[in-house]
Amino acid sequence: MKVKKVIGVVSGKGGVGKSVITSMLAVAMNRMGYRTAILDADITGPSIPKAFGIKGKATGSEFGIFPIRSRMGIDIMSINLLLENDTEPVVWRGPIISNTVKQFWTDVIWSEVDFMFIDMPPGTGDVPLTVFQSIPVDGIIVVTSPQELVSMIVSKAVKMAERMNIPIIGVVENMSYFKCPDNDKDYKIFGDSHIEEIAEAHNLKVLAKLPIDPNISAACDKGTIELYEGIQLDSVVEIIAQMEEKEMIKIAVASENEMVTEHFGHCVNFNIFETQNNQIVKSESIANPGHKPGFLPNFLNDLGVNVIISGGMGSGAIEIFNEKGIEVVVGASGEAKAVAAAYLQGALKSTGSVCHEHQHQDQCIGN
Numbered sequence: 001m002k003v004k005k006v007i008g009v010v011s012g013k014g015g016v017g018k019s020v021i022t023s024m025l026a027v028a029m030n031r032m033g034y035r036t037a038i039l040d041a042d043i044t045g046p047s048i049p050k051a052f053g054i055k056g057k058a059t060g061s062e063f064g065i066f067p068i069r070s071r072m073g074i075d076i077m078s079i080n081l082l083l084e085n086d087t088e089p090v091v092w093r094g095p096i097i098s099n100t101v102k103q104f105w106t107d108v109i110w111s112e113v114d115f116m117f118i119d120m121p122p123g124t125g126d127v128p129l130t131v132f133q134s135i136p137v138d139g140i141i142v143v144t145s146p147q148e149l150v151s152m153i154v155s156k157a158v159k160m161a162e163r164m165n166i167p168i169i170g171v172v173e174n175m176s177y178f179k180c181p182d183n184d185k186d187y188k189i190f191g192d193s194h195i196e197e198i199a200e201a202h203n204l205k206v207l208a209k210l211p212i213d214p215n216i217s218a219a220c221d222k223g224t225i226e227l228y229e230g231i232q233l234d235s236v237v238e239i240i241a242q243m244e245e246k247e248m249i250k251i252a253v254a255s256e257n258e259m260v261t262e263h264f265g266h267c268v269n270f271n272i273f274e275t276q277n278n279q280i281v282k283s284e285s286i287a288n289p290g291h292k293p294g295f296l297p298n299f300l301n302d303l304g305v306n307v308i309i310s311g312g313m314g315s316g317a318i319e320i321f322n323e324k325g326i327e328v329v330v331g332a333s334g335e336a337k338a339v340a341a342a343y344l345q346g347a348l349k350s351t352g353s354v355c356h357e358h359q360h361q362d363q364c365i366g367n
Helices: 018-031 094-106 126-134 148-163 195-201 214-222 234-245 295-302 315-323 336-344 358-366
Strands: 002-010 036-040 075-077 112-119 139-144 168-173 206-209 249-256 269-276 279-287 307-310 327-330
Touching: 002 018, 002 126, 002 234, 018 036, 018 112, 018 139, 018 214, 018 234, 036 094, 094 126, 126 148, 139 148, 148 168, 148 195, 168 195, 168 234, 195 206, 206 234, 249 336, 269 336, 279 336, 295 315, 307 336, 315 327
Parallel strands: 002 112, 002 139, 036 075, 036 112, 139 168, 168 206, 249 307, 307 327
Antiparallel strands: 249 269, 269 279
16 A cells, blocks of 8 residues: 555534535545545545445455545545445444444555545544544644534544644635625625634634535535536645655654753653654654664664654664664754754754763664
């Protein structure tokens, strides 16, 4: 499986047009020349196949299940592609639904995909939790509508993502207004927008405010969303496209809790920072797993680390890191997150601080 970027589309409640936004994002990115896919994680309310006019059923082999490709080349997997009857209700308990979503990721034979969009079920229950824990989500887009009640529920979804260390790309307000075709005036059918207040409270970007458009509903009902020409998501797809331009860099800082350790082999933990476009998007602390000779460079390489930062390091460890293509920065000091941020801004340079003391040799070089 080669899926480069995974983007979740979430909402605090149903009925705000999350599935339509998911479909239009996949279509817009596909039109830009990117290979796109949709994983329909809304098991009890699947609507993606209907929007794309897909009536066939998924097939499989001993290697897994094949997604169905839309007329314009978007790969799609949904529970409705496996059910004998599209109108058959999915009356399953939470653990079974969650396992099904996992299998859509692990057992479906996804081909080369630049951007996969996951249509999540509304709320903050089992399935969103399963997706965040089991699938490497690169970011989420939160879909909302202007109602006051929705504002509160959106805050819950945002806070869940923050707790799970999932980057939030921004917020899209759907059904923001209706433009009357007779007088060209905008009418706020669902009341005044609160999107700016939510965005400011959580330091988020407002990506788009979309009008109520009966033509979108008609296109989805006819299964022709790929032919719809009125997609107004240019600013959103531009931000998403930028995610593909720069690959994520993972930085490990040898630390003693939150501070850079003086000697690599003496570190208590590694503060791991995942970065995108020179910004830290995820962070975690991993305990030093041991002091076996040559172990730590391989351990960090297995974690996908691209850069290791430390106060000092033995020449043996530096050599192993270099062999694996991992950049080594030594001579650093201070708070781990600040040091990682300084590296991203080009303000941190290696001093070549190599540990030569015999008493540190096993730790600094062996690790």
